[in-house]
Amino acid sequence: MGYNWQKDTRLEIIVHADTMIRKKGFNAFSYSDISTIMDIRNAAIHYYFPTKSSLGRAVMQEEMLRLTSFRRRHALAAIGGEDQLKHLVAAFYYNARAHAICLMGALTPEFATFDEEMQATVRRLCTAIQEWVADCLEEARTAGKLRFEGSAEDRAALVISALLASLLLSRIEGTELFERMLDRMLEDLGADWRVRQLEKPEPGTHIYYSFT
Amino acid sequence: MGYNWQKDTRLEIIVHADTMIRKKGFNAFSYSDISTIMDIRNAAIHYYFPTKSSLGRAVMQEEMLRLTSFRRRHALAAIGGEDQLKHLVAAFYYNARAHAICLMGALTPEFATFDEEMQATVRRLCTAIQEWVADCLEEARTAGKLRFEGSAEDRAALVISALLASLLLSRIEGTELFERMLDRMLEDLGADWRVRQLEKPEPGTHIYYSFT
């Protein structure tokens, strides 16, 4: 997994903050939400993260690290874009079943309320994810695994939109919506696989299930 | 227009609340945001809306009224589904240029923080919009104006996803992203029109530009 879970308070705070952001939103979650779960005081969180903005940025930087690590590992193993996309969809499917939304879906609506440093970090995270998905799509199209019209960048934006919004909507209307939406999109892309065929880890067994 | 703008304090509060929800999110905006703009006291808002939840529900009910009114008028005038979708895309294009996001994109991420009454209202609003877009798509497909595979309901969810997410992302990355994403989707649908050809009211001239 790459993480040292035993007694890494800083990382544990980040993990819980990540969870709370995806559950309640950045502005709605509080230091108490985290300190209660971890059975520490709010002041201990401030020791690691002097401001809430610094905590938010740390959550995003951790996600960036996971993405970078994911890309490096899969590039070295020569794993194609389509298989990487399978992992992405599987991760979102897991989140849909856990009633969790993604970081982009949680943070971009509140963008206007963030300070400049956090806004810049949000922008970097969004760009990195879009670039990754675009690269995967382009590679998969060249390899004949997927088929679509237009630039890979525009298509990536549409794929990400479907993933992001499906989490927002399936939390309200049920996981079946996620399956129908994504299967529809996969068929459009000419993929020979469907959502239900992907590995489905049980919700609750992992805190992190995004890129790792 | 259908609204009496002069001295309808209740409605004016709703309009500003709508704007603030789309700008900062429901949890991040405060009674002071509205009372300052209107130059009244917070207590005056509490007279019309005893709780914040009641204000949030009023904002959504107003949007529901606009949608219902829109559908009735366009049905009576025998305006086809494709033309109704043109209006929807134009409204979102306007919002993208005004750096505003839509109600669904603003409210669904915070869904878990709402009380039961507000959650139910969010659910109703999402369902009504999805039904409308699905009906438009089905009618347009039957009329030979648009072409797509699968059920109109699933396709509507994908269309709404693209619209919703394009507002979230174009506020961060620029309006060009909205144009590229939506034009890409319109071409997929076999539409003979593009975003830039739609009527583009100048930002700031209307507070409401959704369904009316």
Place this chain on the structure above:
DNA sequence: GTCTATATTCCGATAGAC
């Protein structure tokens, strides 16, 4: 590193005058 204690600010909400 984590604690107690507290400063400060802001929020939603209510009471009661006018």
Place this chain on the structure above:
DNA sequence: GTCTATCGGAATATAGAC
């Protein structure tokens, strides 16, 4: 219907002991 005044609570953040 709108105001002033205020309550009770919660939030972020800081100071200083251990």
